[in-house]
Amino acid sequence: MGNTFILVHGAWHGGWCWEKLRPLLEAEGHTVIAPDMPGHGEDRLPIEDQNLEKYARTVEALIAPLNEPVILVGHSFGGMIASQAACYIPNKIKKLVYISAFLPRAGQSCVGIAKSIRPTFHEKLVASGHDFILSADGKTSKVAPDSCADFIYDDIPRDAALMIAKRLGPESNAAQNQTVVLNDRFNDIPKAYVRCVFDRVIDVMLQDKMIAETYCGEVYTLETGHCPFESTPRSLADILLSL
Template identity: 35%
Template sequence: MKQVDGGARHCLSGPTMKIIKSMLIATATASVTAMGGGALAAGKPTIALVHGAFCDSHSWDAVAGALKADGYKVININLPGRPGAEGSLKDATLDGYRQTVLAALKDEKAPVVLVGHSFAGITISNVGEAAPEKIKTLVYVAALLPKDGDSLDKLAHEDPDAKIGPILKPDVANGIMGIDKAASVDVFLNDGPVQLRSVFPNLVIDEPLAPLATPVHLTAARFGKVDKAYIRTSKDLVISPYLQSAMLAATPVRLTQTIETGHLGMLTDPKGLAKAVEKAAQ
């Protein structure tokens, strides 16, 4: 992982954070001013956001702002091994991810809408299996939609159209999955604006290796009964439209929507993604 002043650099830090916030968050939350504030609306469910691989919870900041502007309570969850979160990269586990999400939801009195991006599709499915009573809807955003026994590693081998494989740099000795940060721009942000593409290598962080290969255990009696929705990304080069279609054929969901973005719709179209999440939450 890239080091800055002896510490791990997170997704949106220092000058990079200012650039991204000025580009995205201000745009996504502009409606707060027009509304006179983002007061919570009665009857709307809490929405909890879980980030995917190679990033942390800051990846959701612009979407979180748009949801809050529309009156939703938002919980933005940082998984273990990320800067500011508990634990080290090499000690992170899939069970630890599940427990972190459950801990974030423990004080919620009503079922929540749990949204997962990318690899977090595995994480939110694991939570749905463990505590289906806590979940109103699982929302998968360009995410892995697993069957029992699936892992990221297994599903990645079922995606012939994905372009991420050649740029991955596994470091087994240290329990880390690295990535070619310069090459990641064209894979993750193929639809991104020039300014965002120029700073994106500074946003990427290394990923704990073990959870990526850990199978998730799911049952029809628990995970199978949880309401699910999927938000597809039509230009995705990480989890391709081919794999998205295959996963949806194997595990049908109540609602499918499509946004016209690459893998990181929360950065390139945060307002559009927020609207899709809100529709799934209804």
């Protein structure tokens, strides 16, 4: 019997970002669920009202009715969401997988983790003449097309990266600043991490720091940028299929 993969996207993205990876897993007989977090993709809830807990509860609601434990996969900020959701239903999680993702310890936030290695993604943006685009009320941020092409999708053709940039939406700043509430069961859930060594968003030094601080039984490496589901979906699929 195949596994069920729950794929959790990161900031500014939607479930659409897994379009190349999804069929590679399904072709091997696995079930894939790639939801939009509230306010992302096709979901029309106000993004400014969202936070980390609401995202995690969305994932929990998807997993809770399922009969068998799932492989819960988070990319980037999706690692925070997956971690929090796993604490709500640890008995339903077969394995947590982090794809160049934030892997938190108790009480940490995405923004807090990002600041532990300098320069941060934001500092890199500013140094290169870019910056986040903040909403007038300061509750959400967006990524400019050039920033997307230069940092998030810098290892695919630029015209393709700019097309993807058109699909990115705003992200809740509250969500990225909210801390996770982890429990003892979190430490018992098997974890795997996929390092992306040329990542310009979550530097590989930060990835390695998180791996060292939170035990991962399996660590894999891809020579890619931040989004291997787009640049090397076959290689990423092979790792997930081996779990």
